[in-house]
Amino acid sequence: MSEKSDNFVKYIIEICQNSGTASILKNSVRESMEIRAWEFLVGFGINIEFETDRKAYLLIASEIAKNKISTNGLLNLGEAIAKCYPPDSTAASSKIRRILSCQDTDELIMVLPSILSLINSKGLKLDYVNLLDCLLWFNFEDSQKKTKLRWANSFYKKDFADE
Template structure:
């Protein structure tokens, strides 16, 4: 009898992260349900943020915890306002720079970045981000990386300096690729 040969196994693809599932769900929902998309656009305002709570609750987001709720509200409202069709690959820093690539406005772009980098807490950051993300949605359009932004916003309360450094790195266009040694 011949010994059995092990079948070659395909590397298992990691299941989508919570952020990936949320962004994909919001993109799909906005495309299929115009009423919910309109409610999400209105959720961009702190006074009407509650209009997004039904969606957030379906994703198991603790509505009582501001540091958990705000990143999801901010990203959902941004997707709805931008009428995004898919997740892109452009990070926040690069998107800010892209809004002002017409030459003379680079000082304005740097001022926007500096204001963002001066934020000390998540609620202030989301308040400053709202108009900036609207600008990015109108100028950059498709191509913005909502998943990356959501991950960064969720990490901000714990690793603010690291997140700010990533945005500055993207803005100034000096992306550093770190290779893992010994892998």
């Protein structure tokens, strides 16, 4: 986990205490609305000229604002998807396969909102710091492979203590 991602998540949680700011950030993933959120990214030190990074930060900010997140969670994406469904669910397998088939950050950012919505609707506490780090490094081949392996491992891992 990077310190910058950790500080960003804390910053967004803090500024979302203001309902006006939270309202702006909720809709910041919409292209027509993202301009209103730029001041918060730049205020944190994000170079908004880098589109993929900007969209990654906006996605995380939007999810935190929409779901009124007050603390960062502990679940990585694979584990959170697994917890949304009963064991051996074909719907869960379909979701993780879709995530694992993403070839770049832009595609992943396009696919994630509906999955994040599902995770939050189940009351699961996602690790947004980890997810942001994953998004920021996903375009680098080695990092992408490690991220996919980590998500797959945590998704498919069985808890043998319960059996």
